[in-house]
Amino acid sequence: MEKVLNGPLYKRLQKVFGGVKVTRPGVPMHATRSTDYLTGEPRLQVSESGEQYRVSCPFCNDTRFRLYVHHTWGQRDLFGRKVNFLAHCHNEDCLRNPENRQKLTQSLAGAEGVITPVARSSRVRPSDPNKEYPLPGLVKRLDELPPDHVARQYLSGRKFDPDKLARIYGVSFC
Numbered sequence: 001m002e003k004v005l006n007g008p009l010y011k012r013l014q015k016v017f018g019g020v021k022v023t024r025p026g027v028p029m030h031a032t033r034s035t036d037y038l039t040g041e042p043r044l045q046v047s048e049s050g051e052q053y054r055v056s057c058p059f060c061n062d063t064r065f066r067l068y069v070h071h072t073w074g075q076r077d078l079f080g081r082k083v084n085f086l087a088h089c090h091n092e093d094c095l096r097n098p099e100n101r102q103k104l105t106q107s108l109a110g111a112e113g114v115i116t117p118v119a120r121s122s123r124v125r126p127s128d129p130n131k132e133y134p135l136p137g138l139v140k141r142l143d144e145l146p147p148d149h150v151a152r153q154y155l156s157g158r159k160f161d162p163d164k165l166a167r168i169y170g171v172s173f174c
Contacts, residue, residue, distance in 0.1 A: 005051045006071040009108070013069060016107050017055035021065050024051050029072055037170040059094035059103075066091040074109045084109075139174045142166035149173070 004010045004022060013020045029050040034043050050071060057067035070086035084105050087095055094100050143166035145152055151173040152162045165171040 004053075004071070006073075009069070009071065009074060010053060012108050013053050013055055017058070017067075019055070019065070021054040022051065023054055023068070024049075027051050029070070038168060057089045057091055057094055059097075059100045060089060060092040062089065062091040064091070067094075069108075074105075139172045141170065141172045145173060 004025065005028060010020060010022075027048065027050045029046060030048040031044040031046045034045050035041070036043050052071065053069045054065040055067050055069065056063050056065055067089045068087065070083070072083055073086045075083055084101070087101075087104060089095050095104065142152060142155070142162040145162075155162045155165065162171075
């Protein structure tokens with residue numbers, strides 16, 4: 001067996017699909033936690049996707065190893081959610097179909113859908129979602145600034161609407 005980041009997933013892929021090719025071997029995923037300003041939902045900001053396993057897609061009869069499965073597939077992310085969405089068919093986007101995603105999950109991990117976890121990179125650190133971080137100074141949303149403020153003028157000069165940025169994304173000036 002090749003040296004891979006997620007041995008149990010790699011072995012399961014070999015058992016289910018036969019041949020497995022590794023893309024970016026040994027490269028872990030690097031991500032940080034953030035919050036979507038629009039919805040308030042937790043998000044991962046991925047700076048390096050890392051190792052992926054490629055197999056031939058059974059849903060579109062691909063034979064060129066274009067079904068990519070991320071090495072963290074089947075585990076839980078920093079928010080405790082299952083990451084069974086980290087697979088993609090680059091041939092016909094077969095996993096867009098919920099039935100196909102469910103079949104993939106059942107064939108790889110059974111009904112529970114969780115593969116044995118692997119060690120995370122030291123750069124991926126869960127943080128306390130309730131912890132408050134001090135702001136660097138007085139912060140005002142763009143829509144609270146006067147129309148002639150340098151930040152509003154800068155964004156307007158680049159064809160951005162400061163009021164819309166503030167309202168939708170919470171963009172502020174410090």
